[in-house]
Amino acid sequence: MKSLSIPGLTLRGCVLAMTAAAVVTFAFAAPAWAVARSWIGAGAGGAGTDFNTGTNWNPNGIPTSADDLTMTITATAYVTLSADITVGSLTISLSGNAKAFELDAQTYIFTINGATSANITSGNNSQIYIDVGNSPGRINYNGNVTAGAASANSFAAPICTYSGQTTGTVTFRADLTFNASGGTCANTYKPATVIFDGTGTQTVTDNDNNWMKYFGYSSTLIGSANTPTAVWAGTTTGGTQISGDLTVNANSTLDLTTKTLNRSAAGGTLALNAGAAMKLAAGSGGQTGSNFPSNFTTFTLNAASTVEYNGTVAQTVFATPTYGNLTVANNSTKTAGNALTVAGNVLINPTATFDVSASNFALSVGGNWTNDGTFNARSGTATFNATAAKTIGGSQDTTFFNLTHTTSGDIKFGDATTGGRTFTIAGTFNWSGSNLIIGNSAAPALSDTLALPGSLTIPATFALTMYNSSTLKLKGDWTNSGTFNAGTGTVEFNGSGTDLSPQTINGSLTTFYRVVVSNNSTVKLNVDANFQSELVPTAGQFYLPATTSSWINVP
Secondary structure (H helix, E strand, C coil), X not given: CCCCCECCECCCCCCCCCCCCCCCCCCCCCCCCCCEEEECCECCCECCCECCCHHXXXXXXXXXXXXXXXXXXXXXXXXXXCCCEEECEEEEEEECCCCEEEEECCCCEEEECCCEEEEEEECCCCEEEEECCCCCCEEEECCCEEEEECCCCCEEEEXXXXXXXXXXXXXXCCCEEECCCECCCCCCCXXXXXXXXXXXXXXXXXXXXXXXXXXXXXXXXXXXXXXXXXXXXXXXXXXXXXCCEEEECCCCXXXXXCCCEEECCCCCEEEECCCCEEEXXXXXXXXXXXXXXXXXXXXXXXXXXXXXXXXXXXXXXXXXXXXXXXEECCCCEEEECCCXXXXXXXXXXXXXXXXXXXXXXXEEECCCEEECCEEEXXXXXXXXXXXXXXXXXXXXXXXXXXXXXXXXXXXXECCCCCCCCEEEECCCEEECCCCEEECECCCCCECCEEEECCCEEECCCCEEEECCCCEEXXXXXXXXXXXXXXXXXXXXXXXXXXXXXXXXEEECCEEEEEEEECCCCEEEECCCEEEEEEEECCCCEEXXXXXXXXXXXXX
């Protein structure tokens, strides 16, 4: 077998077969080698202003997606795109006093796959602008972007328009950093839309106190084709702002940490779509007592979205919007700013305290309640109002003052993972329209305690079900107008009943598993009853009046 040797050509993993009757021709695409190109047009000693013209670059050639581009500018210049273009990286540096350099995408799509750097290295009163024009004009920053200037009187702006507001879009798919004197154009020179659309965590770092950062005048989006976690960071004592709407799209997260993202003037909509999250860690800067973005007039928080107050300082939970899910986290107290409405779940994370405030603000909850920290109910009312089943649970005991549940959908005290919890209602318990469950039947079998402040009536057509060795503590009367499933649970009468004014058992025939009378109470049986296990008057008395035909069946 003979071999074929062609200088400069290597064939791997293939067989070359040739016969006398056939001639085979191979076409090989030239590889796209990265080229480092330097701008030699306007602002760098030349006269050319077309970014897409090869003669404006050294070495000569139209930039490609693999090229690393450097624009070293020493004079005022205005450079434009004349067609869509994708390049590798882009480094712009400007030096000198009172110089202005603008790179304008106009109505074209300008994509930078690598890092973008725009810095003013020396001089005063100079500016760098990277502009986008009207739709379909777009700048796609696929790599990290940094901007800054050596002088506080100068600034470098990677988010800008050439003349007034435009309908163009600027998209960031990696980190964005504003170093000293880095910023954006004035509020009136902004693109319509700014999108943060990384594939994972992308960080917006603001290390500049001299320039306010403005994003989209129409809308600023967190997430679009992707579902990023956009984290705000930096040393600035100022903040970033937007002029239009702020939307966190499905399954994306806006984590403001202790920073701000307020609207520059009153108006607009703040929206969290399904699965979206917003995290807030400051006790000021936005709405009173937190950095919840301010100056929005409309709030649209999907029922499947989450707002998390996770500061290590005291925070006030902004009360205007109807929340989807509400989470409080970290070692501080989160206090209701007014009556709160939560369409979804409430989660109190370990070490966090959720306080309804000295004003005893009401809570309206549409989903589950999980207390893994501390809940300060004071004298407030919690209303669970969803028509779906809901669970009140968590790894910590919970005391409510007033608790109301009058809608359909079972209400269950005790979740499937913790167990052994005591749920106390200190004020009033208003229950109707659904089944009531204490404890958990699923593996592992768990038991819980529900302590009520007064009387309990099982509504007609509904049931009270106790799982395992759960306990119901009752300070008032018992009335069974529905169904009681005792399981192996205990009903404990622990009120202050006396012979003259006893706690009473009323309604239809009831089968108890175990009954305990404690706290020196007196319990009077007004109806027939079965006791499957035992009747235990540990610190009280249980009696059947001679004037009644009721009976007790004790095994």
